[in-house]
Amino acid sequence: MSQSFHTPHRTRPFSASESASALAEATARLLPYPALAQSLAELLLDGSVVVPARQVLSLPGGGSLFVMPAHDQRVAMTKLITFTPGNAERGLPSIQGDVLVLDVATGTRQHLLDGPTVTARRTAAVTLLAAQRLAPQPTGRLLLVGAGVQARAHLEALVAGLGMTEVWVASRRTASAQALVDHAHTLGLSARVVTDPDAALTDCPLVVTCTPAHQVVLRALPGPGHFVAAVGAFTPGMVELSAPLCQHVASHGQVVVDTADAVHEAGDLLQAGLDVRSFPTLAQVVRGEVPRGQGPVLFKSCGWAGWDLAAARLAMAQG
Numbered sequence: 001m002s003q004s005f006h007t008p009h010r011t012r013p014f015s016a017s018e019s020a021s022a023l024a025e026a027t028a029r030l031l032p033y034p035a036l037a038q039s040l041a042e043l044l045l046d047g048s049v050v051v052p053a054r055q056v057l058s059l060p061g062g063g064s065l066f067v068m069p070a071h072d073q074r075v076a077m078t079k080l081i082t083f084t085p086g087n088a089e090r091g092l093p094s095i096q097g098d099v100l101v102l103d104v105a106t107g108t109r110q111h112l113l114d115g116p117t118v119t120a121r122r123t124a125a126v127t128l129l130a131a132q133r134l135a136p137q138p139t140g141r142l143l144l145v146g147a148g149v150q151a152r153a154h155l156e157a158l159v160a161g162l163g164m165t166e167v168w169v170a171s172r173r174t175a176s177a178q179a180l181v182d183h184a185h186t187l188g189l190s191a192r193v194v195t196d197p198d199a200a201l202t203d204c205p206l207v208v209t210c211t212p213a214h215q216v217v218l219r220a221l222p223g224p225g226h227f228v229a230a231v232g233a234f235t236p237g238m239v240e241l242s243a244p245l246c247q248h249v250a251s252h253g254q255v256v257v258d259t260a261d262a263v264h265e266a267g268d269l270l271q272a273g274l275d276v277r278s279f280p281t282l283a284q285v286v287r288g289e290v291p292r293g294q295g296p297v298l299f300k301s302c303g304w305a306g307w308d309l310a311a312a313r314l315a316m317a318q319g
Contacts, residue, residue, distance in 0.1 A: 020114065023098075027117040030315040033157040036125040037132065039317075043310040044283040048073045051306045053261075062086055066097075068305035076102040077312040079305060081115040085212070093149070094212075095119055101312040111315045120149050122307040124157035126258055126282070127208060127229045130299040131162060133285050134256060134292060135227035138162045140205035145197045145217050145240070147171035147180040150210035150231055155180065158206065159187055166190040168204060170197040170217075201226070213238035213267065221248045222296035233267035234302045246272035246298065253295030255279045258302055265302040 043049055055067040063084035070077055081097030088094060097115030102108065131138055142164050144151045151169070158164055167184050169191065171177035177193045184191035194200045198220035201207060205225045211217050213232035219242040222228055228249070232240045246269055249255055256279060257266060263276040270276065280290040282299075 023112070024114040024117045027114040027315075028121065030111075030113070030318045031118070031121045031125075031311055033121065033125055033128060033160040036121060036311060036314055037129040037157075037161055039310040039314040040122070040125055040129050040307060041286050043072075043306060043313065044286045046072060049306060049309065051304065051309070054305055059084075068308060070305040070309035071104060072309065072313070074104050075110075075309065075313050075316055076104050077305075077309055079115055079118065079308045081119065088212075095149075099308055099312065101315060111312070113311070113315060116149070118308055118311050119303075120153040121157070122311045123150060123231060123301065123303065124153035125161075126301055126307055127154055127231065127299065128157045128161040130229065130256065130258075130282055130285070130301075131158065131206065131227055133282075134254070134297045134299065135162075135206060136225045136297065137205035137227070139164050140225075141203060142167040142206040142208070143194075143197060143200050143204035144169045144180070145171075145207070145209040146211040146232065147173065147176035148210065151180055151208070152183060154208045154210060154229075154231070155184060156187070158208075159189065162206075164189075164206065168192055168194045168200050170194050170200060209240040211240055213240050216240065216242045218242065219245060221245055222253075222298075224253070224295050226296040227299070228296065229299045229301060230268050231301045234265050236265065236267050236270050238267040239271050241268040241272075241298075243272035246274060249296050249298040250274055250279075253297055254293035255298045255300065256282060256285060256290070257300045258282050259304045259306070261304060262300055262302045266300045269300055 049072045051070040057065040066081050068079040079099045095116045099113040099118045101111035169177045169180050181191040201220040207228040210231040217240050230241050266276050284290045
């Protein structure tokens with residue numbers, strides 16, 4: 001098929017916003033979270049996967065263009081997205097773009113997927129996969145620090161894949177936090193807004209930080225039963241977790257990174273002065289090379305085109 005959605009008969013053309021919305025909805029339907037987490041695990045066991053280093057081009061005005069290709073024996077894909085931090089003030093999404101999925105044998109386009117939807121869902125599914133393998137209390141109360149697109153995706157992914165029933169939301173924007181709590185209620189969850197994530201940490205064994213990563217948002221030290229996923233920081237200059245928090249888990253628990261690329265990108269860990277090369281990757285966990293440790297777990301996610309390839313493979317399998 002040439003694209004992953006069909007437009008109904010209309011008397012006028014779709015506007016750009018309507019087309020983007022239709023593509024986003026179609027992309028989400030192709031990427032259910034539990035199946036996507038399984039696709040990620042399968043990709044990590046597939047020796048045919050090739051993922052070149054992503055290219056990041058600085059754009060005038062402070063934005064960036066990310067070019068992220070990958071392929072296996074059957075599927076090739078390229079994700080082209082822009083990251084424009086200033087769009088928050090314009091009422092526009094900070095991440096925009098598309099994922100092009102191609103058949104390796106013929107070069108034929110098989111799907112056109114919405115880039116922000118793929119990014120949100122595969123990132124949340126990576127956290128889900130890590131929590132399934134590493135979280136000491138995978139069905140415990142969830143604390144979300146941040147209330148944007150990634151927070152919503154993580155909420156939906158962890159509900160679908162872990163079955164947790166309660167969430168607390170902390171955000172510097174109370175209206176955004178309340179909106180996410182309202183969404184959690186529609187999913188059948190118990191949910192509420194909290195104002196101090198450090199105080200809430202004690203009562204929440206599952207924690208996800210998914211903020212713009214302009215500053216530290218979590219300082220309290222996790223206990224032995226905690227699983228903390230840090231998602232927002234994906235460059236050396238970005239940070240969400242305090243240095244003492246990261247150092248505490250490195251000394252008393254287990255730190256796992258999503259890929260070896262984190263050695264250059266994991267701002268939280270780098271700013272804590274930790275040797276990122278010494279930490280195991282999610283692939284090693286999936287391959288059974290890393291036993292579950294004692295104490296708290298910190299999972300640092302930075303992003304990787306391989307995750308997008310896993311989404312492309314699932315989209316191909318879905319039809």
